[in-house]
Amino acid sequence: MEDHSPDAIVNRDEPVPAIFAGKHDDARESKSGALKKSVYKAGRSLQDRLFSKILEQVMPVEDVDTESVSAGDKPISPDNKRPAFSLPLMANNFRRFNARIGIVFLFQTRVERLLSWKRTSHTLSFLFIYSFICLDPHLLVIIPFAILLFFVMVPAFLARHPPPPSTSTSSITPYYSYQGPALAPAKTIKPASETSKDFFRNMRDLQNCMADFSDVHDATVSAFAPLTNFSNEKLSSAVFLTCTLVTALLFLTAHLLPWRYILLVGGNAAILSLHPSFPDFVQSVAGDMLDPVAEQGAAADKKEQDSVDVGGVVIPTSPSAAVSLMGSLANISLDSYPExxxxxxxxxxxxxxxxxxxxxxxxxxxxxxxxxxxxxxxxxxxxxxxxxxxxxxxxxxxxxxxxxxxxxxxxxxxxxxxxxxxxxxxxxxxxxxxxxxxxxxxxxxxxxxxxxxxxxxxEVASTLGYDDLDSTHSPRGHDQRAKKKGKERVSQDYExxxxxxxxxxxxxxxxxxxxxxxxxxxxxxxxxxxxxxxxx
Structure with a gap:
């Protein structure tokens, strides 16, 4: 197995993962034994053909008609534009995808390292750049060109003009020569080889990415579903009214808000809160602000100090009072009379x-x-x-x-x-x-x-007539009926x-x-x- 693919962009910060086969659990996979890697050979084997035949029998008939299951070497969908489902084609596409997905995981690793304050100088530099962009949003247009220059073209030029090999035994910093012809071939990004460790690193990162997405999805559903699916009608109604009021308020006042300073303060505060020493700092500040004597005095007249009446409007002065006030506002009286x-x-x-x-x-x-x-x-x-x-x-x-x-x-x-x-x-x-x-x-x-x-x-003639029901037995009405037969026929169609x-x-x-x-x-x-x- 190769150590790595030289021209592939992958995440090499972590060692090669170990592969285990066993029963799968939603939390973690139990490690029961090592599994040797096998290289998938091109072409359809007897096992693949058998699996395709079984899959055709399992899928419903209507699904087979609309989304054809492939049993041949060149599966084509009914619209002749996209291939139909095929197990060998899916395996081949997965190998191609896994060999090229390394750049995404590399970017993810770099972002995590930047925001987690692994290198303080890099994080502070990012904060300065972010602050300049918040103060002057026109600089946002420069970012794509700056990334193209400093992260794509400059490394490519340095790859074509490498420093000469050092012949001295002393540690001298190599220098780059920007004059003369190119000394090395151009660097080309290639997919990771299937026999290299980078391919397994990508598989490891892809596996963890799918687990992270599933966890985030489940956490999001468990957090927002009770608020929005009206399982608790009072809570969902309160959220609906709040969103309606905020939408109407922002529709009128969004252009008056200082969005530059809001993004500046909010972004810097979010990144600073990711510093490892931030929790200790918050705890120390909170401990200094607590006054045991004032807390005992506030317990005596808690009801008087929890809220202040200003012009008929009750303003809470403590977190507990604010929570109780929000609870009272959320206690919406729903219509007790059903439809x-x-x-x-x-x-x-x-x-x-x-x-x-x-x-x-x-x-x-x-x-x-x-x-x-x-x-x-x-x-x-x-x-x-x-x-x-x-x-x-x-x-x-x-x-x-x-x-x-x-x-x-x-x-x-x-x-x-x-x-x-x-x-x-x-x-x-x-x-x-x-x-x-x-x-x-x-x-x-x-x-x-x-x-x-x-x-x-x-009786037949009178029954098929279209007369007023109140003039049923009147001879005078019979005479009038003969005169007004054509005029009143339309108004008496359904009688x-x-x-x-x-x-x-x-x-x-x-x-x-x-x-x-x-x-x-x-x-x-x-x-x-x-x-x-x-x-x-």
């Missing part, structure tokens, strides 16, 4: 229209649909679907009954016209004596009109003539019952269980 909706169910009755049959209306079932003559289920020849009794009607998922009883909707005209139901008759409120309903019977019924074979010509007598009713009739439901906390269930009919 309410109105659900409906149709009581459907049936009677036979067979000749010489005097059958009465019989209860059929309660259905979420009115089963009108032009409904899809009626046209398809299906029977209405529902339940037999009121007690079997259940509220939608996530809702609960608020009212104790069902209420009858007597204004049937409204929901008939709203649904644009035709071929039906209904009673008008206040005209039960004219509608043919038996005395004492509850109204709100909407019935089907019978077929033409059950009515004479006059049918109501006649006395049971022979004007069809086989089915229905009426609408309503009930109030309110929202309840819905537990986490499967998506398929949540897909229920909201119409009961």
């Amino acid at each position: 309410e909706r109105e659900v409906e169910v149709f009581e459907i009755q049936y009677r036979s229209l067979a000749p010489y049959s005097e059958s009465q209306w019989e209860h059929f079932l309660f259905s979420p649909m009115p089963y009108d003559p032009l409904s899809p289920s009626r046209i398809a020849g299906d029977r209405p679907k529902g339940c037999r009794f009121f007690e079997d009607v259940q509220p939608p998922t996530g809702w609960a009954w608020k009212g104790k009883k069902w209420e009858l909707d007597l204004d049937c005209r409204e929901w008939v016209v709203e649904r644009m139901i035709t071929g039906v008759g209904f009673e008008v409120s206040g005209s039960s004596s004219e509608s043919g309903m038996a005395s004492g019977e509850i109204g709100g019924w909407v019935w089907d009109l019978p077929p033409a074979s059950f009515r004479d010509d006059d 049918e003539k109501v006649h006395t007598g049971s022979n004007v009713m069809g086989e089915w009739r229905r009426r609408r019952w309503i009930r109030i439901v309110h929202r309840t906390s819905m537990p986490a269930v499967d998506k398929q269980e949540q897909a229920v009919d909201d119409d009961t």
